[in-house]
Amino acid sequence: NSRTVSLEISFSMINPNGQQLAVGEEALPQIYSIILACWGWVFCGWLIYFCIYPPWNTPSITSLHVFFVVVIFFKLIVVLLSLIFWEIYSKTGHYLDLLNYSIYLLYAISESLLFTFFLLLSKGFKLLRWHPPSSELRRISIALSLLLTTLLFFSLYQESYYFLSLLILYFFMLPKILSSMSSSLSLL
DSSP, X not given: OOOOOOOOOOOOOOOGGGOOSXXXXXXXXXXXXXXXXXXXXXXXXXXXXXXXXXTTTOXXXXXXXXXXXXXXXXXXXXXXXXXXXXXXXXXXXXXXXXXXXXXXHHHHHHHHHHHXXXXXXXXXXXXXXXXXXXXXXXXXHHXXXXXXHHHHHHHHHOXXXXXXXXXXXXXXXXXXXXHHHHHHHHHO
16 A cells, blocks of 8 residues: 655744854845945045046136046945845845846946056046156057956856956956056156
8 A cells, every 4th residue: 555645844944033044145245335434535535635626616626537536426326235235145045037137237447447446546647747658558548448348247157157257357458557556657
């Protein structure tokens, strides 16, 4: 005499206090909160400075200063979205793919903007030269569009290639920035 019995079991393993994050990821919401506070202070400091000394009335404030505020704003948004992502993942245990992809996109844009700022600063833009030559602007825009493309490709294709994109970033962009800085310093 045999009978078929069906049994369905739902088994959930939850960390203490309902935490859904793995052991190595438990501190991420707190870390992103601290980083968000730091970027927020820097951003508020720049906004207060711009309220006291408006860029349109102060000739010593250049477009490079305003561009740096844009870089800080993008960094702030990336950290804020990352904090939201990890808080939601901590509570629900589910990745939000759209939020994750938007973080990847904004991270690639923010890193490209940061290296654009460093490259323009190292070339002496608005410090030694008011307008760089058009051929130099073309080279900078090609290099930075390649940087943005590789960052987007490696971050969206597979997360394990993230370090390869950083290697490309530092291998190609950092020597260019450092050589430009040394040539700008020699002009001084």
